[in-house]
Amino acid sequence: MSNMKMLWLSLLTVMMPSKTLVMSLPLWNPVLPTQPHAGPSEADWEFAEEYLKHFYGYQPKPDRRKRTADNSIDADWTTGFCDKVQEMQRFFGLPQSGELTKETLEVMKRPRCGLSDVERFGDTMRWKKHNISYRIAGYNLTIPASQIHKLFKAAWKLWSNVTPLQFRKRSRKEADIVISFHSGADHKDGSPFDGKKGILAHAFMPGFGIGGDVHFDADEDWSFNSTGFNLFAVAVHEFGHALGLSHSSDPGAIMYPSYNFAPNYEPQLSFRDVKDIQHLYGIGSNFAELSSKNPPPRTPDKCDPDLSFDAVTQLQQEILFFKDRFMWRKHHQFEETKITLISSLWSDSVPYSLDAVYENSGRNFLLFFKGHQYWMLRQLNLEEGYPRNIWDLGFPSRIKSIDAALHFTNDHYTVFFTGHECWRYDEQQKTMEGSPTLIKQQWPGIPYPIDAAVFYEGFVHFFKGNVHYKYDSNSKRVVSTGPANDLLECKKDNNEILMEGR
Ligand SMILES: [Zn+2]
Ligand SMILES: [Zn+2]
CATH class of the missing domain: 3.40.390.10 (Collagenase (Catalytic Domain))
Known part of the structure; x- marks a missing residue:
């Protein structure tokens, strides 16, 4: 997206009074659906302003954000503020909308260290003795x-x-x-x-x-x-x-x-x-x-040619790629896909090193699978009574875990992959349909067991090890294969390259 357009979107959203803000949301849907009329409150704005001043060196102009009778807001204030929101979003791996979304506020409100995120101490700031x-x-x-x-x-x-x-x-x-x-x-x-x-x-x-x-x-x-x-x-x-x-x-x-x-x-x-x-x-x-x-753990790198995924799911307009404690969030409006923690979105509600995740967009929930358990979340929150056992979904006791899940929104069913088999679950009747079928018959050309599966741009995308299979479910064939991370568009920014050069 061009900078101009981004700026325009940001301006629009911040400048609109709250009722119009809700109307303008389809332009940029935050990953967590905002409740009707639940734009940032005055207290949220003030909190965010203080946060950005403290941690991101935001310096509002003295006559900032004067709300006049016609509800207009100083445009200089708006751009300065949005730039800082964007800088903060970039640091935390959030989609860089520059807007004070609900999840941006959530991340701002997480407990943290009191030091700035943008001040660099520099190499001279060290003890001159051992x-x-x-x-x-x-x-x-x-x-x-x-x-x-x-x-x-x-x-x-x-x-x-x-x-x-x-x-x-x-x-x-x-x-x-x-x-x-x-x-x-x-x-x-x-x-x-x-x-x-x-x-x-x-x-x-x-x-x-x-x-x-x-x-x-x-x-x-x-x-x-x-x-x-x-x-x-x-x-x-x-x-x-x-x-x-x-x-x-x-x-x-x-x-x-x-x-x-x-x-x-x-x-x-x-x-x-x-x-x-x-x-x-x-x-x-x-x-x-x-x-x-005991080698120090490396954070997964989206440019690693050996990168594989634990799970991949759609979430509204985003695709989420899960790996250990981390995830990447790919959004078509934002060029850059940055790594973040699973807990940055769901706190400690879901475990890490997941087996499978899928979104039921019609009924507005996400299911996370690990071992014989699964967790249901709506927006940020874990539903009561979870985690539950996967056998409650109708799996026989011989199934100990799930490899991947693929949700078919229009037909209201989900396919679960386990080893060489796949299972069809009716989301409306909430029952498993009959016995499993073989992956090699249902999805010819796909290796098993697989790591992850997701719908994206009209194709099914399967992941196994460091390979990505793009699959046409109409013609039942693999259209192309590539590295598992090819949807993450490996482009390192200068800062990351500098850091690695050390
Ligand atoms: Zn600190
Ligand atoms: Zn102190």
């Missing part, structure tokens, strides 16, 4: 001190494992890095905390005085186990800042700004984090041995 001391200042949490000490020691170790850095705890004054917990708004550094959720912690880049210091919001529900925020994960992230790292838009990185950890998750440095910290301090002597045993 022995770094830290001190844990007073705190009044219910967690025992010994546990806190152990946890921070372990968090530093993740960074010292991959670099020549050494961290020593000091119990009295005079440490490079002071770690502390602060409750309530002002704690005399100009960056107040905000009570529960919202901003969880912040840190200062390396330097004298407050430089390198790490502050946690004492009002959060910090935890070591199954509830609340994983203190270890947040500590590893903040310590990254204290060593000189900025935020990463790689959703697999520990330096990703929003909180994305299940309470029991065992945080680790990703390949990206390791590259970035080694760029500042060099490679630790134990690194080769440690990484051969």
